[in-house]
Amino acid sequence: MVLEIRQIRQQLTHVGLIIHRATQALRNDKGAPQELIDQVQRLDQQSQEAQETVKDVQDEIALMRYVYDMEQTSDRAQQACENATGLSAQAKSAVQLAHRQVSDLKYQLH
Numbered sequence: 583m584v585l586e587i588r589q590i591r592q593q594l595t596h597v598g599l600i601i602h603r604a605t606q607a608l609r610n611d612k613g614a615p616q617e618l619i620d621q622v623q624r625l626d627q628q629s630q631e632a633q634e635t636v637k638d639v640q641d642e643i644a645l646m647r648y649v650y651d652m653e654q655t656s657d658r659a660q661q662a663c664e665n666a667t668g669l670s671a672q673a674k675s676a677v678q679l680a681h682r683q684v685s686d687l688k689y690q691l692h
Contacts, residue, residue, distance in 0.1 A: 590645055591636050593690070597652075597683045598629040604676035613668030621659035622677060625684070628652045649688050656684040 605626045608614040632648035660681040663674055 587636070587642070587645070590687075590691070591633075593687050594629065594633050594636055597680075597687055598626075598633055600676075600683050601626050601629045601680045604673075604680040607670075607673040607676040611670045611673040613666070613670060614673055615662065615666050615669075618659060618662040618666055618669070618677070621655060621662050622680070625652060625655045625659055625680065628655055646691055649684070649691055652684050653688045656681045 601622070605622050608619050608622055628648065628651055632645070632652065635648060636645055659677055663669065663677040663681075666674070
């Protein structure tokens with residue numbers, strides 16, 4: 583594995599903060615469609631669950647599973663973001679950054 587468990591913990595914390603900022607940006611955006619809000623909130627939940635799990639787990643496969651699930655959700659959020667009309671540039675940028683960060687983390691695990 584390219585990253586050690588300690589590094590994965592640090593990365594998940596960092597990614598979690600970015601995802602949480604995207605969630606907040608969407609909550610403050612009156613033009614955000616519910617589908618996008620739902621996907622990013624789900625991603626935020628997955629991130630929190632992964633961070634809690636990684637505190638105690640040494641199983642790399644379990645960690646990878648969380649990251650893969652997060653990537654699938656971030657892909658759906660990205661698609662919903664691309665389809666959204668009336669979304670502010672700030673909210674769109676926050677969702678895109680969250681998607682890139684999750685994708686980068688998955689890539690680093692290989």
